[in-house]
Amino acid sequence: MDLKIKLAGITFENPIWVASGTFGTKGQEFEDFIDFAQVGAIVTKTVTLLPREGNPPPRVVETRSGLLNSIGLPNKGINSFVSKELPELKKMPTKIIVSIAGTSLKDIEKMIKKIPENIMPDAIELNLSCPNVTHGKTKYKLTAQDPQATEKMVKIAVGTAKCPIIAKLTPNVTDITEIAKAAKKAGAQAVSLVNTYAGIAIDVEEMKPVLGNVVGGLSGPAIKPLALKAVRDVYNSVDIPIVGIGGIVGGVDVAEFMLCGAGAVQVGTANLIDPDAHKRISKEFEKYLILKGIKKASGLTGKLKGGRTA
Amino acid sequence: MKKKIVNAKIVSNKRIAEDHYEMDLKTAALAKNSLPGQFVNVKLDEKATDPLLRIPLGIHKIKKEGISLLYKVVGEGTDLLRNKKKGDQISLLGPLGKGFDIKKENEAFVIAGGHGIAPLYALTKELKKNKIDTIFFIGAGKEKHIFCADKIRKMGAKVYIATEDGSLGFKGYVTDVLEKYLERNKLQVPRVTIYACGPKPMLKAVAQIAETKKIEGQVSMDEYMACGIGACMGCAIKTKDGYKLCCKDGPVFDIKEIVW
Structure with missing residues (x-):
C-alpha cells in the first residue's frame, strides 16, 4: 500500500495529518499514544506575533455530534515558539507545518522573518480564519471572509517565506471558491478547508450563552457534510491542492474528503476524543483502499463519480 | 505517570443515592497508577458520535484490582452511563491530571x-x-x-x-x-x-x-x-x-x- 502523497511540492508519508489546535503545541501530550512517524504532518497550534492568553472560560462545550470551542489562540508568541518549540518539533520524524495568524500584513511579515532558516518548517499554514479572534484591517471579522484581504495577506506570506504557504479558509462565507481563487492568485501553494463554523450554545437553565466568548467555532462530525461540500466546490472551480478538514473520525471520512478533491486531510476533534485516533483512522483508511483495490492513496483525489447539482 | 487508554470491565454500576451512581471497574493499570484527586476520561460508546466527547470523572475509590467512579446524573452522557451494565466494557483514558498533595505533618x-x-x-x-x-x-x-x-x-x-x-x-x-x-x-x-x-x-x-x-x-x-x-x-x-x-x-x- 502506497500512502505517500505529494502536495505543495512536498512528499508526505501519509495523507492524514493532525489539525492545528488539536495536537498541543508540539504533540508531547500524544507521545504515549502515537508513533509520530506514521502521521503525515503535524500542524502546530497557531502562533501569533505577541503572546495571547486566550478567551475567558468556558471555552469548550459539546453540541450534537460536535464540539463548539472558543479557545482564542492562547500561545506564547513567535519568539518563544522559534526558540523553544520549533527546534524540538523539527526533530520529530514527521513533516512540521507551522500555523500562524496575524491581524496585519506587518505581523505576518515579521513573524515569518523570525523563523530561522536552519529550522524552517516544511510549510506554513496561514490561519486566516480563526472565528474566535478578530482579524484586523478588513471590513469583515475574519481575513478569509474578504477576498482582497486574503490576497494581500497570502501575498506577503508567500513573498516572505522560504517554504510553501497553505491558506486556511473559513466556511463562514457566501462563496468559498472566491476566497480560494484569491489565495491561489496570491501564490498560495494549497488551501486547507475548512476552519470551524461559527455557532452559539445556550444554557437554558441560566438563560445565557455557554461560552465565555458567546460565539465559538463548531467542529466534529456535525460539520462533515458541510466541509465536504466546501472541498468539492473549490476542487471543481479552482486549480489548487486542497487539504480537507471537518469532522473526520474514521478512515471512510478520509476517503470521502479525498473523493471530493482533497489531496490530504487533517484530523482535529477526533484527537481530543481518543489521543490515538490518528492510528485507528489510518488503519481504517488503508482497509478501505485495499477493499476498493486502490494501490496508491493519491489516486483517490477527486475521483467522485457523476452527479449534478441543480 | 504514563497515561493509557484501557478497556475496563464494569464490575457493578449501582445507584447509591437519588441521582447518584457508583461504577466499579476492573482495571489493574489504573488501580496501580492512580492517585487521589486524579480523574479519568470515560468513553460511552466506541462508535457513536453523540455524545461525542469523553466524560471526565474523578476517581472515587482506588482499589487493589480497579477503581470506582462516583457520578451524578446531570445530562445525557451521565444518563447513558447510568444504563451501562455489569460485564460491559468501557474505555477509560487516564490517570489524568494532578492529584492532591498530601501534607503529612498537618x-x-x-x-x-x-x-x-x-x-x-x-x-x-x-x-x-x-x-x-x-x-x-x-x-x-x-x-x-x-x-x-x-x-x-x-x-x-x-x-x-x-x-x-x-x-x-x-x-x-x-x-x-x-x-x-x-x-x-x-x-x-x-x-x-x-x-x-x-x-x-x-x-x-x-x-x-x-x-x-x-x-x-x-x-x-x-x-x-x-x-x-x-x-x-x-x-x-x-x-x-x-x-x-x-x-x-x-x-x-x-x-x-x-x-x-
Missing part, C-alpha cells in the same frame, strides 16, 4: 459539596493510611444527597454534615459548619490543610475562609473540558499566574492560586 480538613465528594473518598483513605487526623465536612441540598458519611466515619474521620433544607445535620451550607467549627475550636492554624471539592460558589467560600483564617489548602476544580490531556487548552481556569488548564495543571490547585 491535620486535614476535607470539605465536600454534593458529588464533589467523589475524589475526596480516595483522598481520605490515603490520609488515614498516613495516620493523619481528618475532619470531614459534607454538604448537600438534602438528606437524600448525603452518602458515604458512614464509610468515612469508619475510616476514622470525624464527620460534620450540613444540608440546605436541614433534613440532615446542620441547616445551611457546609461552609457555615466549617466557620462554626473554627469559631468553637482554637486552631493551631499552621498545622491544618484544607482539601475541598464541590460547586464553585462553595469552593469560593472555602477560599475566603481559608484566607481569613490563614489556613493553607487545595481545591479540586471543574471546568468544561474536551481532551483531558492538555492538548486543546479548552478547560482554562483563571489563576493569579494567568490561565491554567484544569486537566493538566489541575484539577487540584492551591487554594490561593485561583481567581474566583
Whole structure:
C-alpha cells in the first residue's frame, strides 16, 4: 500500500495529518499514544506575533455530534515558539507545518522573518480564519471572509517565506471558491478547508450563552457534510491542492474528503476524543483502499463519480 | 505517570443515592497508577458520535484490582452511563491530571459539596493510611444527597454534615459548619490543610475562609473540558499566574492560586 502523497511540492508519508489546535503545541501530550512517524504532518497550534492568553472560560462545550470551542489562540508568541518549540518539533520524524495568524500584513511579515532558516518548517499554514479572534484591517471579522484581504495577506506570506504557504479558509462565507481563487492568485501553494463554523450554545437553565466568548467555532462530525461540500466546490472551480478538514473520525471520512478533491486531510476533534485516533483512522483508511483495490492513496483525489447539482 | 487508554470491565454500576451512581471497574493499570484527586476520561460508546466527547470523572475509590467512579446524573452522557451494565466494557483514558498533595505533618480538613465528594473518598483513605487526623465536612441540598458519611466515619474521620433544607445535620451550607467549627475550636492554624471539592460558589467560600483564617489548602476544580490531556487548552481556569488548564495543571490547585 502506497500512502505517500505529494502536495505543495512536498512528499508526505501519509495523507492524514493532525489539525492545528488539536495536537498541543508540539504533540508531547500524544507521545504515549502515537508513533509520530506514521502521521503525515503535524500542524502546530497557531502562533501569533505577541503572546495571547486566550478567551475567558468556558471555552469548550459539546453540541450534537460536535464540539463548539472558543479557545482564542492562547500561545506564547513567535519568539518563544522559534526558540523553544520549533527546534524540538523539527526533530520529530514527521513533516512540521507551522500555523500562524496575524491581524496585519506587518505581523505576518515579521513573524515569518523570525523563523530561522536552519529550522524552517516544511510549510506554513496561514490561519486566516480563526472565528474566535478578530482579524484586523478588513471590513469583515475574519481575513478569509474578504477576498482582497486574503490576497494581500497570502501575498506577503508567500513573498516572505522560504517554504510553501497553505491558506486556511473559513466556511463562514457566501462563496468559498472566491476566497480560494484569491489565495491561489496570491501564490498560495494549497488551501486547507475548512476552519470551524461559527455557532452559539445556550444554557437554558441560566438563560445565557455557554461560552465565555458567546460565539465559538463548531467542529466534529456535525460539520462533515458541510466541509465536504466546501472541498468539492473549490476542487471543481479552482486549480489548487486542497487539504480537507471537518469532522473526520474514521478512515471512510478520509476517503470521502479525498473523493471530493482533497489531496490530504487533517484530523482535529477526533484527537481530543481518543489521543490515538490518528492510528485507528489510518488503519481504517488503508482497509478501505485495499477493499476498493486502490494501490496508491493519491489516486483517490477527486475521483467522485457523476452527479449534478441543480 | 504514563497515561493509557484501557478497556475496563464494569464490575457493578449501582445507584447509591437519588441521582447518584457508583461504577466499579476492573482495571489493574489504573488501580496501580492512580492517585487521589486524579480523574479519568470515560468513553460511552466506541462508535457513536453523540455524545461525542469523553466524560471526565474523578476517581472515587482506588482499589487493589480497579477503581470506582462516583457520578451524578446531570445530562445525557451521565444518563447513558447510568444504563451501562455489569460485564460491559468501557474505555477509560487516564490517570489524568494532578492529584492532591498530601501534607503529612498537618491535620486535614476535607470539605465536600454534593458529588464533589467523589475524589475526596480516595483522598481520605490515603490520609488515614498516613495516620493523619481528618475532619470531614459534607454538604448537600438534602438528606437524600448525603452518602458515604458512614464509610468515612469508619475510616476514622470525624464527620460534620450540613444540608440546605436541614433534613440532615446542620441547616445551611457546609461552609457555615466549617466557620462554626473554627469559631468553637482554637486552631493551631499552621498545622491544618484544607482539601475541598464541590460547586464553585462553595469552593469560593472555602477560599475566603481559608484566607481569613490563614489556613493553607487545595481545591479540586471543574471546568468544561474536551481532551483531558492538555492538548486543546479548552478547560482554562483563571489563576493569579494567568490561565491554567484544569486537566493538566489541575484539577487540584492551591487554594490561593485561583481567581474566583
